[in-house]
Amino acid sequence: MVEKNSKNLPKLLVVEDDAGLQKQLKWAYEDFTVLLAGSREEALTLLRSEEPDVVTLDLGLPPDPDGTTEGFAALEQILQAKPGTKVIIASGHGARESALQAMAQGAYDFYSKPVDIDELGMIVKRAFHVHALERENIALQAKVGEDHRVLGQMVTAAPEMMQVAHTIERVANTNVSVMLLGASGTGKELLARGVHDQSERKAQPFVAINCAAIPENLLESELFGHEKGAFTGAVKTTEGKIEMANGGTLFLDEVGDIPLPLQVKLLRFLQERVVERIGGRKPIPVDTRIVCATHQNLEAMIGEGSFREDLYYRLAEIVIRIPALAQRPGDAPLLAKHFLAKYAAEYQPMVKGFAPDALAAIDSWQWPGNVRELENRVKRAVIMADGKLVTAADLDMAQGEEETSEFLNLKAAREVADRKAIRHALARTEGNISNAAKLLGVSRPTLYDLLKQYDLQN
Structure with a gap:
């Protein structure tokens, strides 16, 4: 039941089965819209329809007015339905232990019976104040998160990452290959998606493959696809990741783990822009933008002979270095x-x-x-x-x-x-x-x- 109806006043739900105390509390709060409930069911109905920010709850509710079973059930369901609600527990008949237990389960505060209206009023006003502060904090955090988003998804305020984002925005609408260099966990795939999402290819597929996660003997098939019967187990013709990225962007993560024989085939694709599936003879033209990433030192690998220099320069037309979080x-x-x-x-x-x-x-x-x-x-x-x-x-x-x-x-x-x-x-x-x-x-x-x-x- 809504006793004082004003859309401009904060809503207080009083859950109390004592009619006399209900009447006493009804007129004690002129600064709030007071909602009255005499049972757990009534309280939950009003909670869902009116969404009060603060609730005063007597643990002794029917059909267990001398116990606390219904009161604790009401507390649990209130906090499940509306977790931010400030619930103030009534502690009657020396049941301070029950009130402390309720606070351990999420209640905001408690007051003692018989009720001191002035004392309870201060607790209620403080609860509304804390609730308002929490709501402002949540809104502020959400705003801060939006204010510090770049490339659509990445959250940052560091000038170093702002420069990375600026570089990506500048090169996104070109077709140059982009090499992302950075330690594991720095967000290389997120940045690769940023390149794609900022480009004219954003409506086309973004296809990612982790070259380090696929066994060497399967990586060629994953990249280039295969014809039916090309090898044992090839029961149907399958497109490779390069074909799947036609019109869009192909992201080669951990490109430094591609074995040398496959590097030759990848280089040929980059030069001719056609692929041949394993077991196939028909060249298939593919138009895709290449973005790759690695945490390895490719220049050192070139010196060691484990990565082709000509492939590196095809892949690294633009090199973007990603700073560590520290x-x-x-x-x-x-x-x-x-x-x-x-x-x-x-x-x-x-x-x-x-x-x-x-x-x-x-x-x-x-x-x-x-x-x-x-x-x-x-x-x-x-x-x-x-x-x-x-x-x-x-x-x-x-x-x-x-x-x-x-x-x-x-x-x-x-x-x-x-x-x-x-x-x-x-x-x-x-x-x-x-x-x-x-x-x-x-x-x-x-x-x-x-x-x-x-x-x-x-």
Whole structure:
């Protein structure tokens, strides 16, 4: 039942089976739209139809008014249906233990019976305030995520990656072959997709093949296809990945693992733009854009004779080097928040963000596994987290030690340290100048001066 109907007022659901107390509470909250429910079923009906932000819940509900079974069932179902709801538990007849148990299961706070209206009013107002702050934080995180997206999907605020994105945007609409060089886990396939999505071929297939993941004796068939009967087990004619990418983009991941005999056949395709399936004699013309990637040093492999120099220059018309995550100041916290929002929505809606120790650990970690390691740690932490905030322990990360500068020039060392600290502070505070200044221990005007001095974009 809705007792005070105003679209402009926050909604408070009072779940209480005592008619006298219902009447008392009904007029106590002039600043809210008050919804009244006398049972678990009524409460859930109003929760779904009215979506209140705050609920006061008496654990003693019919048909178990002297126990807590119905109350705990109501608490569980309320938080399942609307995880962000602030539920305030009524603790009556000395049942403080039940109230503490309810808080352990997700309740926001509790109050004692008999009711002190003023005390309960303060708890309710604080609950609405906290709920509003959480909602603003979620909206801000979503906005930050969008503001820092490049190439459609990649999240970054680091100038180093912005330059990579700028290069990709410039070459995307050409047909030159692109070589992406970077350590494992830096997002090479995501960038390859960025090349495709920014090009005129974006409506055509993007076909990816990991050359390191396919046994050498099968890789030729995967790339070039085969005719029926070409070898034992070839029971039908099959297109290769190169044919499948006709009109679109072919992404050759870990191209350094292609064996030398197959490198010759790939080079011939790049020169003539036709393929012949295994067991076939008919040349098949293919129009495809080549993007490839590797973590290996191909120039060293050329010197060793394990990679053809002429093939390298065909594949590497444009070379783009991808910095490791540790070389992209501010990106680790930004990406961590992006992954947390993604996996919390999928696995744990109760998880709302990172505890301060987790953000500090993420910021100082060296990330040898790069973005892939970060994503895996955040995913696991979201699934395993017991509270609303992911901690450093959830991430299985110890606080990283500060790096020691090797600069001998004090002015240069100071500038490097200032730039790094400012970027990290802005990343942790999601670009809020006032909060970043507090974190850095300087005034807002001083921080603005430093941003201008070092030409850092907020």
